[in-house]
């Protein structure tokens with residue numbers, strides 16, 4: 001078991017790893033972290049802009065956010081870190097997963113949840129262009145418009161090290177201009193997807209990876225202890241003073257030597 005250290009022991013450019021004894025502890029801490037990021041954002045601006053992934057994340061995220069009475073949900077503005085180009089009620093839709101696990105349980109105004117344009121499903125480039133326009137419309141007027149600055153981006157890590165829909169060896173790993181990219185050759189079904197690009201991830205105030213369960217042990221070791229391998233998740237390097245965080249249960253961290261930081265359950269970040 002690796003040692004736990006307070007947050008300041010890490011260099012500003014190094015990811016902070018929070019390890020939790022159980023998935024429920026992880027979920028509770030994640031809810032507190034999200035709400036602290038929300039509070040910080042709402043001190044500066046009218047809305048909290050968050051990008052959310054699909055996969056295993058929505059369940060862990062929703063579990064302890066639902067039922068919180070202290071959340072100004074009407075101030076949330078939600079985008080998807082990646083989305084599958086399928087109808088919104090399709091079983092592979094990241095919107096649908098988040099809808100089932102969070103949105104249907106909390107009063108985020110539907111117009112604040114940015115979904116793909118499903119009238120263009122046969123043209124993924126048009127879906128990506130439309131989604132980028134939704135981002136532009138939301139972020140115009142903010143200080144940095146070269147790339148949007150999300151208050152928080154929540155990401156998963158696939159068993160191959162992919163994050164968003166950025167897959168190992170895929171040409172989109174080198175996309176440095178656009179905000180939203182598309183692909184129709186995803187190695188994980190469904191093949192057609194859109195994804196935020198690295199520059200967008202790297203301009204966020206905070207990026208938090210969430211992973212749980214023994215099946216993630218091998219990939220967590222590679223991503224955290226061997227970033228030199230350059231797996232997609234390891235390539236997320238948020239520009240300072242932004243920061244990368246990992247929230248994992250100890251089941252997922254069984255092989256990881258990377259130093260854990262003690263999670264301070266706080267309203268401050």
Ligand SMILES: O=C1O[C@H](COP(=O)(O)O)[C@@H](O)[C@H](O)[C@H]1O
Nearest residue numbers: 053054055056057156157158164
């Ligand atoms: O395909 C996807 O996979 C990743 C990782 O999913 P997980 O189930 O291994 O957590 C997910 O973050 C992404 O949103 C999704 O489209």
